[in-house]
Every structure is written in C-alpha cells, then in structure tokens.
Amino acid sequence: MPVSTRSKNLYTQSKTDTRFGSPKKDEMMMMATNPNHGLKEKMKAITLLYEQQKQSQKKPRFSTHPSVDLLNSNCKKDEKERKPTIGNVMREITENTLLRQGRVIDDFKDNEGFSCRKKGNVVRKLSVGNVQEVEGEKIGNGQSRILVFVRLRPMGKKEREAGSKCCVRIVNKRDVYLTEFANENDYLRLKRLRGRHFTFDASFPDSTTQHEIYSTTTAELVEAVLQGRNGSVFCYGATGAGKTYTMLGTIENPGVMVLAIKDLFNKIRHKSFDGHNVVHLSYLEVYNETVRDLLSPGRPLVLREDKQGIVAAGLTQYRAYSTDEVMALLQQGNLNRTTEPTRANETSSRSHAILQVVIEYRVKDASSNIINRVGKLSLIDLAGSERALATEQRTLRSIEGANINKSLLALSSCINALVEGKKHIPYRNSKLTQLLKDSLSGSCNTVMIANISPSDLSFGETQNTLHWADRAKEIRMKTCDVNEEIQIPDSGEKQAKLLLELQKENRELRMELAKQQQQLLVLQAQTLAASPTPSTISSLLTPPSAKPNEKQKQKPRPSFLARNCFTPESKKKAANETTVKDLANTVKAKEEEIERIKKDHALLIKQKDQFICELSRKVVELSGAEKANGVVTRSRVRQKELPKGGDLKSPSHRFVSPSPTAKKRSFWDITTANSPSVDRLTGRKIRSQFISGGTTTTAAAPSMLRQPGFARQKTDNLKQ
Ligand SMILES: Nc1ncnc2c1ncn2[C@@H]1O[C@H](COP(=O)(O)OP(=O)(O)OP(=O)(O)O)[C@@H](O)[C@H]1O
Known part of the structure; x- marks a missing residue:
C-alpha cells in the first residue's frame, strides 16, 4: 500500500512546480539544511538542486560539422x-x-x-x-x-x-x-x-x-x-x-x-x-x-x-x-x-x-x-x-x-x-x-x-x-x-661579359703602358738632343747635389763682375738647363712607374707559377692512381712505346728535346721529382711507405689519402 510521506509530497510538489518554472532554490536549500526534516526529504531536495544546477550549466552546443x-x-x-x-x-x-x-x-x-x-x-x-x-x-x-x-x-x-x-x-x-x-x-x-x-x-x-x-x-x-x-x-x-x-x-x-x-x-x-x-x-x-x-x-x-x-x-x-x-x-x-x-x-x-x-x-x-x-x-x-x-x-x-x-x-x-x-x-x-x-x-x-x-x-x-x-x-x-x-637569370652570361670587359681593360692598360714606354724613350732622346753638351742620360739625371764634373768645374761661373750674366747666350743656356731639368724629372717619374709595373708583373708570374705547380702535382697524383687502378692511359702507352733512348715514335716527337738526358731541369721535372715516384731521391718518407709497413714503395704507389678506410684495408691485405 502506498504510503504518503512528507518527502514524497514535497518531491511531487516540486516536480509539478517545474511546469510554471523551476522550484524555488531557497526552499530547496532550506529543506536540505533544515535539521527538522528527515533524511529522505533532504536527499530529494539535494537531488533536485543538483538536477537544476546541471540543467543551468548545460550550454548550447555549436558545431561546424x-x-x-x-x-x-x-x-x-x-x-x-x-x-x-x-x-x-x-x-x-x-x-x-x-x-x-x-x-x-x-x-x-x-x-x-x-x-x-x-x-x-x-x-x-x-x-x-x-x-x-x-x-x-x-x-x-x-x-x-x-x-x-x-x-x-x-x-x-x-x-x-x-x-x-x-x-x-x-x-x-x-x-x-x-x-x-x-x-x-x-x-x-x-x-x-x-x-x-x-x-x-x-x-x-x-x-x-x-x-x-x-x-x-x-x-x-x-x-x-x-x-x-x-x-x-x-x-x-x-x-x-x-x-x-x-x-x-x-x-x-x-x-x-x-x-x-x-x-x-x-x-x-x-x-x-x-x-x-x-x-x-x-x-x-x-x-x-x-x-x-x-x-x-x-x-x-x-x-x-x-x-x-x-x-x-x-x-x-x-x-x-x-x-x-x-x-x-x-x-x-x-x-x-x-x-x-x-x-x-x-x-x-x-x-x-x-x-x-x-x-x-x-x-x-x-x-x-x-x-x-x-x-x-x-x-x-x-x-x-x-x-x-x-x-x-x-x-x-x-x-x-x-x-x-x-x-x-x-x-x-x-x-x-x-x-x-x-x-x-x-x-x-x-x-x-x-x-x-x-x-x-x-x-x-x-x-x-x-x-x-x-x-x-x-x-x-x-x-x-x-x-x-x-x-x-x-x-x-x-x-x-x-x-x-x-x-638573377643568365648570371653565367653576365659573368662571361664581365670577363670579356676585364680582358679588354687589361689589353688597353698594356697598350697604355707600351705608349708610355715609347714616350719615355722619346723624352730621353729629346733630352739628349736638348742637352748643351754631349753628355749621357746618366749625367743628365744626376741630381743637383751630386759633384759637378771636371768640365763644369773648369768653366767660369756667370757673374755680374764678368758682365756675362745677361748675355743672349747665357739666357739660352739657362732656358735649356730648365728644360733639361724638367725632362730629367719626367724621366725619373716614368722610370719609377716602370719599376712598379715590373714588380707587379713579377708577382703575377710568381702566382701563376704556384698555380701551375699545384696543377702538375695533381696530374702526377692522378697518373699514379691510374697506374694503380690498371687504367690504360695515353701517357702509359707512350711510355711503353718509348725506345731505350727515350725518343717518342709519335708525331709529337718533334716537341721533345732530342737529348732528354742533357736537358736543363724544367719546372715539370722539378714537380715530378717532388711526386711520390721521386721520393727516393729526396729520402723523405711518404704516406704510402707507412701504409706498406716501412718498406719503401715504388714510384707508382697508388694514393689512398682520399679513402682512409681503404688505406686500412690495404695494410691488412699486405700483412696477409
Ligand atoms: N602496427 C603494427 N603492426 C604490426 N606489428 C606491430 C605494429 N606496431 C608494433 N608492432 C610490433 O610490436 C613490437 C614493438 O614495436 P616497436 O619496437 O616498434 O615498439 P617501440 O614503441 O619502438 O618500443 P621501444 O620504445 O621500446 O623501442 C614489434 O615487434 C613490432 O613489430
């Protein structure tokens, strides 16, 4: 038989209240906290409060998908x-x-x-x-x-x-x-x-x-x-x-x-x-x-x-x-x-x-x-x-x-x-x-x-x-x-253009230099021609502080007393002397310039020599590697073709010195002497010697320097 309790009534009442709005929160709180109410009533009130809170916390859901x-x-x-x-x-x-x-x-x-x-x-x-x-x-x-x-x-x-x-x-x-x-x-x-x-x-x-x-x-x-x-x-x-x-x-x-x-x-x-x-x-x-x-x-x-x-x-x-x-x-x-x-x-x-x-x-x-x-x-x-x-x-x-x-x-x-x-x-x-x-x-x-x-x-x-x-x-x-x-597009073309321009400028400068040298010679000739006494250029170029020569010493110096100071001849002489002095100065300046240009040239030639040296060293290294790899190269074939005397049978023999043994040591000879193949001459130990365990290797020893891993392999093989 259903029993009507206070709490039940309260619950139904609160439920019905929701039709007109939510049950009053304060009432619920009172019921929940009132010590005179029974446990069941309190529980119901708390449940209702909780449901209300849950509903109020619910937010509208939005989605884009x-x-x-x-x-x-x-x-x-x-x-x-x-x-x-x-x-x-x-x-x-x-x-x-x-x-x-x-x-x-x-x-x-x-x-x-x-x-x-x-x-x-x-x-x-x-x-x-x-x-x-x-x-x-x-x-x-x-x-x-x-x-x-x-x-x-x-x-x-x-x-x-x-x-x-x-x-x-x-x-x-x-x-x-x-x-x-x-x-x-x-x-x-x-x-x-x-x-x-x-x-x-x-x-x-x-x-x-x-x-x-x-x-x-x-x-x-x-x-x-x-x-x-x-x-x-x-x-x-x-x-x-x-x-x-x-x-x-x-x-x-x-x-x-x-x-x-x-x-x-x-x-x-x-x-x-x-x-x-x-x-x-x-x-x-x-x-x-x-x-x-x-x-x-x-x-x-x-x-x-x-x-x-x-x-x-x-x-x-x-x-x-x-x-x-x-x-x-x-x-x-x-x-x-x-x-x-x-x-x-x-x-x-x-x-x-x-x-x-x-x-x-x-x-x-x-x-x-x-x-x-x-x-x-x-x-x-x-x-x-x-x-x-x-x-x-x-x-x-x-x-x-x-x-x-x-x-x-x-x-x-x-x-x-x-x-x-x-x-x-x-x-x-x-x-x-x-x-x-x-x-x-x-x-x-x-x-x-x-x-x-x-x-x-x-x-x-x-x-x-x-x-x-x-x-x-x-x-x-x-x-x-x-x-x-x-x-930048066509950067290669631009570089080529630049190179051509530089080459042109270089040519022009060389021509300028030649012209100046020509001018210098002309000047020297003029100096000689304008000189009052037939003297050498060196005499003309002697600085004023230098000792006067014997002839000058003997000549009487123009003086007011001698009244030869303002004669037309002396005037001409003075003019000539100033011209000569000017010319001498110009010659000196030009010679200094030539000296400087010579020095620059020498430096350039030195740099080129070094570059050629480097290149030849690489060529020697490469030929060594080719020999080691057993690659048949033109140079090797030529060596084989060489007769005992050393003359080439190919048409290129005309470019070779007829007596190679007597020839002067060229730059190429020097670089070859520095290559591993000539190390015996210098007595210097090379890496390949170390690789072969101290025994001096032949000139054709292949280079392993670029492959350290392989160097180790080679040693192992030799040991075996
Ligand atoms: N997707 C997969 N299908 C089939 N086998 C898998 C798969 N993922 C993992 N395994 C198997 O599970 C085992 C553990 O995987 P794995 O070694 O990749 O783990 P891990 O996360 O790299 O572990 P640890 O951090 O210890 O290296 C392996 O035997 C692997 O073959």
Whole structure:
C-alpha cells in the first residue's frame, strides 16, 4: 500500500512546480539544511538542486560539422538512457563482454562516470577516408599548430596469452575511447566502466597499413619540405607501443622514414628544372644524455647553437644520390643504434634517433627566375617511456630508463610551457629538447604520431600518451617561412661579359703602358738632343747635389763682375738647363712607374707559377692512381712505346728535346721529382711507405689519402 510521506509530497510538489518554472532554490536549500526534516526529504531536495544546477550549466552546443551534431545528439540520448536501470546494467555487461573480445561499443563514460562525448575538435583536411575538412588550415599555408595523430597497434601474442583485454576503441577515424576496467578484486566496482574520450587530427586502428599512415601524416609535410619549408615528424609513446615500427618498419612493410625518403627522391627529380639536386643526410641518437653520430660512430658530439639553430658539431652529413644509398645508410645507422630487450619489448630502442634530410634544388618561376629551394625534414623515433619497478636494481637498464624518462619529462615540460604560452621554455633541460627546439617552436611544420597499445595492462601508459598528445594539439607554431633564394637569370652570361670587359681593360692598360714606354724613350732622346753638351742620360739625371764634373768645374761661373750674366747666350743656356731639368724629372717619374709595373708583373708570374705547380702535382697524383687502378692511359702507352733512348715514335716527337738526358731541369721535372715516384731521391718518407709497413714503395704507389678506410684495408691485405 502506498504510503504518503512528507518527502514524497514535497518531491511531487516540486516536480509539478517545474511546469510554471523551476522550484524555488531557497526552499530547496532550506529543506536540505533544515535539521527538522528527515533524511529522505533532504536527499530529494539535494537531488533536485543538483538536477537544476546541471540543467543551468548545460550550454548550447555549436558545431561546424554535421558529424559533431550527430555526436552531440547521441550524447544527449545517452544521458537520458543511462539511468541505473536493470536494462542499462545488462547493457553495460554486454558492452564489457564485447570489449573483452576487442569489438566496438557505442558509448563511454568520462572520468566522472557520466556518459559523454566531447565536442569534436576542429580538424584540418586530411587524406584519411571520411575525415573531412572543417577549417581551411593546411600544411604549408602558415602552420598554426602541431598535427597530432594516434596509431593503435595490434594486440601482441604475449598480451593475448596473458589474457589482457582491449581498452582502446577508435571511432570515426578520429575519436579514441579509452576504457578503464575495474580491478577484478574490486567487487563493488566490477561492473563499472570508466574511460576517457580524445579527438585527434586522425586516429588509426590496428589494421592501418604503413602506406596509409605515411600518406595521411607525412606526405603533405614532404610536399611542404619540397616547397622549401622545414618539417618534423616524431613518434611518441610507451615502450613497445610501435614507434620504431611506425618510423622504420620492416623490410616488407617499410615505415615513415623510408617512405618519406623514397617520396622525396621521386618528387625532387620531377621538380628540379635542370635535374640538379643535392640531398644531405645525417642520423644521430641521444643515448644517456649523450649525442652520437649513427653514420660514423665515434666520440660523443657537442651541441652548439648557431644561426641555423641547435646543431651537433662534427655530425657527418652524407651526400646521397639515390634511395638505395639512403636505405643502406639507414640500415647502417640502425645497426649502430642502441637497442636492448626490456620487459615490454624484445628489441626496445634505448635511445632517441633523429634522421635529418636536407634537400636543395632549383626551380624556374613564371618570370623565368631561377629559385634555389632548401628544405629540411627531421624524422624522430623517440625512445619509449618505461615504468621502473620499485624493486628494480640500479642496473644499466634502469639508468637508461631514468635518462629516457628524464628527457621525455623535459619534453613534456616544454610542451606544457608552450601550451601555457610561457616566455621561458626549458629546452636546455635535456639534449632531446634542445634538438627538438626547432620542431616544437621554430618555423617548422610538425607532425606527432602517438603510438598506443590496445592492452589494458598498459592502460596507464596509454592514458599518459593520449594525455600528452592531446596537450600537444594546443602548441602554436610560428608561421613557416619558405627557404628560397632567387638567382638573377643568365648570371653565367653576365659573368662571361664581365670577363670579356676585364680582358679588354687589361689589353688597353698594356697598350697604355707600351705608349708610355715609347714616350719615355722619346723624352730621353729629346733630352739628349736638348742637352748643351754631349753628355749621357746618366749625367743628365744626376741630381743637383751630386759633384759637378771636371768640365763644369773648369768653366767660369756667370757673374755680374764678368758682365756675362745677361748675355743672349747665357739666357739660352739657362732656358735649356730648365728644360733639361724638367725632362730629367719626367724621366725619373716614368722610370719609377716602370719599376712598379715590373714588380707587379713579377708577382703575377710568381702566382701563376704556384698555380701551375699545384696543377702538375695533381696530374702526377692522378697518373699514379691510374697506374694503380690498371687504367690504360695515353701517357702509359707512350711510355711503353718509348725506345731505350727515350725518343717518342709519335708525331709529337718533334716537341721533345732530342737529348732528354742533357736537358736543363724544367719546372715539370722539378714537380715530378717532388711526386711520390721521386721520393727516393729526396729520402723523405711518404704516406704510402707507412701504409706498406716501412718498406719503401715504388714510384707508382697508388694514393689512398682520399679513402682512409681503404688505406686500412690495404695494410691488412699486405700483412696477409
Ligand atoms: N602496427 C603494427 N603492426 C604490426 N606489428 C606491430 C605494429 N606496431 C608494433 N608492432 C610490433 O610490436 C613490437 C614493438 O614495436 P616497436 O619496437 O616498434 O615498439 P617501440 O614503441 O619502438 O618500443 P621501444 O620504445 O621500446 O623501442 C614489434 O615487434 C613490432 O613489430
């Protein structure tokens, strides 16, 4: 029999009141706090208050995409339906079972236990199936934020054997639902599903192929790099989540690194207008906070900051000419990478690896300007974070793990600071963040691929990865500038013109010089002619301070007393003398000029001699190398053809001295004497002697100087 209680009446009354408006909040508050009311009444009042508050907090939902509306309507429906009825509890159990089988369920609860779907984030145009463009943002049009993708890997054999459940569900190629299953020993919450929902630019289920991953995440970035922009792709996630598989892949299923390089090489050939392009490659790892070159391992590298940003000083930059060559370099680099088996992954990468490709090529624009484009692509495979057990000893693995976690922590601090728009970003906290500075905040298009495992055993790690990936979406990037340089068209023609002009000027100067020399001679002749006494030029050129000659001494000096001072003869003499003096001065000046020109000429000739010396040295080296390689060259054939006397049988013999033994040592002879073949004469030890273990080698010893690696090989062969 129904019993009417005070609280029931109150509840019905308040319900009916809603028809005319909401029940009075003050009344509810009074009831809830009044000590004279019963517990049930208080509970009802509180429930009503709560419902009212919830309704007032509900904001109108806006979306720019029909799918988002659909999600929202689903969400409302779910909220109505998800009352703790038996039907709903049964439904939860069914969902749980489906999840255990790795199948799809329809809705999830957020952390507070309320069924909810987040409002869909604005996504950019992607080449993924049904993900559509919502906003006009695109890579290359002034990137504004990091693109974040999530990849789910298939359940591993070990995980399946351990009876783990799938806790991740990907819906709509964009939404990731993460479920936290209750602890099996927690009987009270056994039926409870807790989870979180995330939205990314694209999310890939476990069946996604490597090509799909590449075309969605990196293909556009590669295109932007070819336009002269910088791009970075980095994989983030827990150990064993599939980062290395995504970045490097296997021989049958190559990953992003391999596919990106193949694509770069294919496209650059088509884009370059003259077929000329330069591809430089470097590959490094950050292991235990030290930077190492993976292409030529050696001492740790030091990071320096210059105009281009942070660079590893001394890092090898290989020039690659083909995809195959790059593949070989990548393989070589990966063999040098530090990997160790861990609890979670048998071939766990214990270091962060960064592959950097710099491309340079030329294109012609509409107004036939030649444009030099330079783009940089960084592909980063981060080491996975690993939970260290409290009981774990301080082994090398745990130190490695600590360092990996330290750098990843530094990375998350940087992401946090960037998201919060802080002025100081702690890049210097680790080597990894220093190297990623450009990718995180510079003018760069950046793509982040977060790798996750489906197993509920890795729930914590997966949640962490998704949390950071979600944060990374907020990072705003600088507008990415294009690295290109316009070259003035026909610069070659201009240079040729300049050369011709210079040659012309040079000819004119020479002619001027010849003219001046001629003038000088004329002047000298005139001086001689104008001289009152037949004297030599040297006598004319003697300075006034010099001792007067005997004749002058004997001659009476003009004086007023002798009255020969102003005679017409003396006047003529004085005029002649001044002319001679002037001429002597001019001659002196001209001679000084000639001296200077002679000196310049001597210097030029010396420089040319040095240049010829250098050239001849190279020729001798080359001929040595040819002999070593067994290449038949004209010079070798000629040597064979030479008779004992040394005369050539070819028609060119007429250019050879008939008695070579008696000939003067020419410049060529001197350079040959300095070449390795004549080192016996000088007695100086040469490198090839050291290579052959101290025994003096013959003149034809091949040069190994340009290939130090081969030098070592040669020594080994000789030893054998
Ligand atoms: N999408 C995938 N498809 C098939 N197998 C995968 C996939 N992703 C990962 N795997 C497999 O999972 C295992 C672990 O992957 P991987 O080595 O790439 O993990 P990781 O994140 O790089 O780990 P760590 O950080 O320890 O290096 C490998 O055996 C790999 O072949």
